[in-house]
Amino acid sequence: MSDPVDEYAAALSAALHGPARVKARLVEEIRDGLADAVADHAGAGLTSREAAELAVREFGTVEELVPSCQRELTIGQTRATARMVAVAVPVLIVCWLAVWSGRELPEAAQVLAAIGVTAVLAAGLTLITTGALARRLPMPPLLPLVAAWTGTTASVAMPLATVVLAIAAPAAGWPLVLPAALLTVVSHGVVAASARACRHCARLPVGQPSAS
Missing domain, CATH: 1.20.120 (Four Helix Bundle (Hemerythrin (Met), subunit A))
Structure with a gap:
């Protein structure tokens, strides 16, 4: 089963355009933020899948995040x-x-x-x-x-x-x-x-x- 965090990061990367190094850094920062959120939710008793899905929902959709990153x-x-x-x-x-x-x-x-x-x-x-x-x-x-x-x-x-x-x-x-x-x-x-x-x-x- 695919990882919601990986899917989110891949979709964000595909939606952004600009210098490869800057884009990679931005996506990695967001991935790190998602990983921290997943860890927090998992510590509260959610399964890994549930924690990842909740973290992604809290971050907002890719479409909502793209303009600020772009x-x-x-x-x-x-x-x-x-x-x-x-x-x-x-x-x-x-x-x-x-x-x-x-x-x-x-x-x-x-x-x-x-x-x-x-x-x-x-x-x-x-x-x-x-x-x-x-x-x-x-x-x-x-x-x-x-x-x-x-x-x-x-x-x-x-x-x-x-x-x-x-x-x-x-x-x-x-x-x-x-x-x-x-x-x-x-x-x-x-x-x-x-x-x-x-x-x-x-x-x-x-x-x-x-x-x-």
Whole structure:
């Protein structure tokens, strides 16, 4: 016979979306709380099955619990996307400045780099807005979506800049072109995937922060 606590934890995990590590921690915390409740009820004379079923009923349905948990996951995914943009874009810009060896960048590359810098600034603002203190306040409803599209914009601008610079790169810079291009491909994949996950989280309903 299946364990009601295991079923509850599995259903909750399936209903939540966000960073795997944060989700696993949340589900484990809830499982621990259920285990404590089961132990209390078993100590009062209930069978293990009865104690587990009562503990699950007291916790409320999965549907009731999901919004509050999803809020933390959505914040986590928003921050993860912002961090990736804040790290990946400056690294790529430094790489291509090294390839270009101090020469003036082509105009198209300058425009794309400016887009990348703007994305980094937006990512930094997102990290500040979703910091530890800010998590006690209502999250701006459009913030996850803004972070998602910031990541998408950066993930598109940087490969385009890479192509422009690779085509126009001086001969002396070619030994650095391949590793820089490889780093661009990897960064694009990571940032774009995180941005897609962030857009998905942005569409999910979330609860309000606890007043405690």
